[in-house]
Amino acid sequence: MKKYSVFSLIKNAFNKHQDWDVAWRDPEPKKEYDAIIIGGGGHGLATAYYLAKEYEIKNIAILEKGWIGGGNIGRNTTILRSNYMHDANNLFYDHGMQMWKDLSQELNYNVMYSPRGILNLAHSDAQLNAYSRRGNSMRLNGIEASLLGREEVRKIIPFADFTDNARFPIFGGLMQSIGGTARHDAVAWGYARAADDLGVDIIQHCEVTGFDIVNGSVQGVQTSRGFIKTNKIGLCVAGSTSILAEKLNMSLPIESHVLQACVSEPVKPLLDGVVTFGAGHFYCSQSDKGEMVMGGDLDGYNSYAQRGNLPTIQHVLTEGVALFPNLSRLKMLRSWGGIMDMSMDGSPIIDKTHIEGVYLNCGWCYGGFKATPVSGLTFAHTIATGEPHKLNAPFKLDRFHTGHLIDEKGLGTKTWIS
Amino acid sequence: MLEIKCPYCGRRSQNEFSYGGDATVKRPKLNKDISDGEWDEFIYYRKNPRGIHLELWHHTSGCRQWFKVKRDTSTHEIVKTFMIEEESQ
Ligand SMILES: Cc1cc2nc3c(=O)[nH]c(=O)nc-3n(C[C@H](O)[C@H](O)[C@H](O)COP(=O)(O)OP(=O)(O)OC[C@H]3O[C@@H](n4cnc5c(N)ncnc54)[C@H](O)[C@@H]3O)c2cc1C
Numbered sequence A: 001m002k003k004y005s006v007f008s009l010i011k012n013a014f015n016k017h018q019d020w021d022v023a024w025r026d027p028e029p030k031k032e033y034d035a036i037i038i039g040g041g042g043h044g045l046a047t048a049y050y051l052a053k054e055y056e057i058k059n060i061a062i063l064e065k066g067w068i069g070g071g072n073i074g075r076n077t078t079i080l081r082s083n084y085m086h087d088a089n090n091l092f093y094d095h096g097m098q099m100w101k102d103l104s105q106e107l108n109y110n111v112m113y114s115p116r117g118i119l120n121l122a123h124s125d126a127q128l129n130a131y132s133r134r135g136n137s138m139r140l141n142g143i144e145a146s147l148l149g150r151e152e153v154r155k156i157i158p159f160a161d162f163t164d165n166a167r168f169p170i171f172g173g174l175m176q177s178i179g180g181t182a183r184h185d186a187v188a189w190g191y192a193r194a195a196d197d198l199g200v201d202i203i204q205h206c207e208v209t210g211f212d213i214v215n216g217s218v219q220g221v222q223t224s225r226g227f228i229k230t231n232k233i234g235l236c237v238a239g240s241t242s243i244l245a246e247k248l249n250m251s252l253p254i255e256s257h258v259l260q261a262c263v264s265e266p267v268k269p270l271l272d273g274v275v276t277f278g279a280g281h282f283y284c285s286q287s288d289k290g291e292m293v294m295g296g297d298l299d300g301y302n303s304y305a306q307r308g309n310l311p312t313i314q315h316v317l318t319e320g321v322a323l324f325p326n327l328s329r330l331k332m333l334r335s336w337g338g339i340m341d342m343s344m345d346g347s348p349i350i351d352k353t354h355i356e357g358v359y360l361n362c363g364w365c366y367g368g369f370k371a372t373p374v375s376g377l378t379f380a381h382t383i384a385t386g387e388p389h390k391l392n393a394p395f396k397l398d399r400f401h402t403g404h405l406i407d408e409k410g411l412g413t414k415t416w417i418s
Numbered sequence B: 001m002l003e004i005k006c007p008y009c010g011r012r013s014q015n016e017f018s019y020g021g022d023a024t025v026k027r028p029k030l031n032k033d034i035s036d037g038e039w040d041e042f043i044y045y046r047k048n049p050r051g052i053h054l055e056l057w058h059h060t061s062g063c064r065q066w067f068k069v070k071r072d073t074s075t076h077e078i079v080k081t082f083m084i085e086e087e088s089q
């Protein structure tokens, strides 16, 4: 791999950028691999990268039915945070936050990591109390958090509705200043290029259609490009997890739901960090291009359609305008949807399965982008050693049997309400 | 926008309804031994099909009846709706 640097940029400028190497190869699938990762989203790519880099498994393939970056990794709103309440989530996601800091150097690819702060707004005393409890829980785990009053919030977002007419007055908020954003496509491409450089075969347009299981252990996968032999499989297919699990005779505590987001026309710098509205489900940040990036609720019924309906967008934007009245004059540029693997307690699953050699990574709900590096690292550990890393040990599949749920919001099993 | 045919009120906009999840989930029978596995299945495990899904909807801003909807989760097409006690074949 030729290193990207300011010198390579200058050098290539002289020949009009015609001679850049391809970022990753387009190999034919081999007959056999030491490990196969299914799904070329963020988690699959990161898993393969850390398997090759940290765990010395070199003969690896990623099988992707579409193209790299076509799934949720290219559809999310890029928010990074570790502002959780439960220890398991706090420690896991915060390890991820530390990894983001030097991911660009690690991958030699600018992922545009931008720790611009995430501010969760509170609209009542009770909500502010709940945020102070959450902030304390974060600080007990060594994660920086601060509770802001109304006037401190006003300094950060003076254009929010601070009038006496505000439907949901702002009481204050919880700030995690190392929260922020990164460029989602760059994360996918960066991991793909770095994994390819370590010899990982990235095989696009190759759908896994079945598994060869003999005496309870996996022997290979059937794909749209033929049978491929392997003894280790990592499932990283996000919203499609239940479809593949069914082929393994597994039923899972997962439902697939569509989540939408939208962006406005670009405007001059307005919003520095990420802000979430506390009286409903609306959040917003501004992209480097100037677009306001906005999202909120799931559409609210099982879906594999990768597109949603207008009522949800309308609902989310109504909340947006209640918070930031000046959004009302912006035109929306586009909206899109992605399929979320909603778990029954809102937390992920990274574990082995009852089938020898089959490993599971799913249940990311709408928050898996920020976990891309740490999920890749801990899943690679689980696959390579057959045992969970200490960070993903709580995210067991059998917690739904033993009762050790990690339910941040206490919403229960109505996954579509969250 | 979905247009859902409430079996009692007829076709109405999606905005009037709320979702109630998979309608095929069965609570374990009362007055018999129930294994932990059966509880797990009932509470947490879902078929989550891509394709035809039988699900519960509530006409929240209408007649307030619960009913069943047969819908395709990959196209959002609603095939048919049923009253709650109706056979949904
Ligand atoms: C609108 C929206 C906003 C979001 N906002 C945020 C956010 O702000 N912060 C955050 O942290 N998270 C966010 N998320 C969630 C985050 O995007 C996901 O949790 C995460 O990307 C999922 O992991 P992934 O990248 O591996 O998934 P994906 O990119 O979806 O990868 C799964 C891949 O598996 C492939 N696949 C499926 N079936 C097969 C098969 N049979 N054979 C081969 N390949 C297969 C798919 O084609 C896909 O490419 C958001 C998601 C959406 C949709």
Ligand SMILES: [Zn+2]
Pocket (backbone or CB within 6 Å): B006, B007, B008, B009, B010, B059, B062, B063, B064, B065
């Ligand atoms: Zn009705």
